Amino acid sequence: MSTNKQRRESERLRLQRQLEQRRQKEIARRRFTMIASIVGALVLVAAVVVVVVVATSGSDKKKTASKPTPSTAPSPSATAAACGSQQFPTKKYGAAKGAAVTFDGVTVKGAADLTGKPVVTSKSTVTPKKIEYKDLVVGKGAAASPTSCVNVQYDGVLYKNGTEFDSSWKGGKPAQFSLTGVVPGFTQGIGGTTGVPPMKVGGRRIIIMPAALGYGSKANGPIPANSALVFVVDLQKVVS
Numbered sequence: 001m002s003t004n005k006q007r008r009e010s011e012r013l014r015l016q017r018q019l020e021q022r023r024q025k026e027i028a029r030r031r032f033t034m035i036a037s038i039v040g041a042l043v044l045v046a047a048v049v050v051v052v053v054v055a056t057s058g059s060d061k062k063k064t065a066s067k068p069t070p071s072t073a074p075s076p077s078a079t080a081a082a083c084g085s086q087q088f089p090t091k092k093y094g095a096a097k098g099a100a101v102t103f104d105g106v107t108v109k110g111a112a113d114l115t116g117k118p119v120v121t122s123k124s125t126v127t128p129k130k131i132e133y134k135d136l137v138v139g140k141g142a143a144a145s146p147t148s149c150v151n152v153q154y155d156g157v158l159y160k161n162g163t164e165f166d167s168s169w170k171g172g173k174p175a176q177f178s179l180t181g182v183v184p185g186f187t188q189g190i191g192g193t194t195g196v197p198p199m200k201v202g203g204r205r206i207i208i209m210p211a212a213l214g215y216g217s218k219a220n221g222p223i224p225a226n227s228a229l230v231f232v233v234d235l236q237k238v239v240s
Contacts, residue, residue: 083149083239088173093117103134103206105159106230111136114204117169118232120155122162128228131185132208133196141201142238146191149178151237159208159228165221174236183229185209190233199235207231 096110096118105124110116114137144150151174156166168175179187189207192198199205207230211217214229223229 083176083178086151086176086239088176090172092172093169095119101134101136101206104128104132104208106206106208108136108206108232112204114202114234117153117167118155118204120157120162120164120230120232122157122159122230124159124228128159128208128210130210131188131193131196131213133189134206135199135203136206136232137202137204137234139200139203139235141235143198143200144179144191144235144238145198146187146193147178147180148191149176149239150190150235151176151239152190153234153236155232157230158223159230162230163222165223165229176239183209183214185213185229186231188213189231190235199233201235201237204232204234207233 094116096113096116098110098113100107100109101111102108105126106120106122109119109121111118153168153174154166155164155169157164179191185207186209188196189205189209190199209229209231211226211228214227215223215225217225219225
């Protein structure tokens with residue numbers, strides 16, 4: 001083969017190699033671009049999923065927070081099914097009449113009149129350290145225990161200023177519930193504990209409880225956090 005032919009063949013091979021290299025580079029560039037596009041799309045999808053999950057979680061938390069927390073306050077609807085199914089007719093009650101009795105800053109007008117709603121006022125700067133009680137009417141019937149199911153009429157106020165936060169009298173009928181489903185001070189004040197005798201049917205009692213035996217450091221509806229509470233309770237029946 002002549003020298004010219006060898007040169008031309010060498011040049012052709014060189015150009016062919018260059019074209020092949022360029023083609024391989026173009027293929028690599030396109031492959032990289034495609035992979036980068038796919039990765040970018042996946043990252044975008046992941047980011048959207050994260051945003052949706054966070055937003056949904058926040059929404060669920062708000063919904064959960066907005067739901068009323070089951071209350072351990074004395075309420076017939078919370079535990080009635082667990083201790084009986086007695087139906088009470090609705091009745092309009094007037095204010096109790098008669099002499100007032102004062103005990104540790106709590107005054108109860110119509111203290112001995114069990115036919116009407118006692119008028120309870122309270123004003124105290126003292127923070128009770130333990131449960132305190134005073135029998136306004138001593139019952140003569142069956143005694144309650146801390147696990148009893150009971151029928152009661154009650155009025156609940158804040159010990160500090162007498163603001164009423166709950167009352168079965170306003171509902172027009174007694175409440176029926178288990179003493180295992182209410183705040184500890186209510187359980188102890190009716191069912192009895194060390195230093196506090198159990199109430200007996202037919203009795204009316206003032207119960208003053210520290211916040212630790214009520215709702216503690218958590219606010220509950222109209223009851224501020226760390227509130228001492230007062231209940232005036234009429235025990236009408238020990239169901240079981």
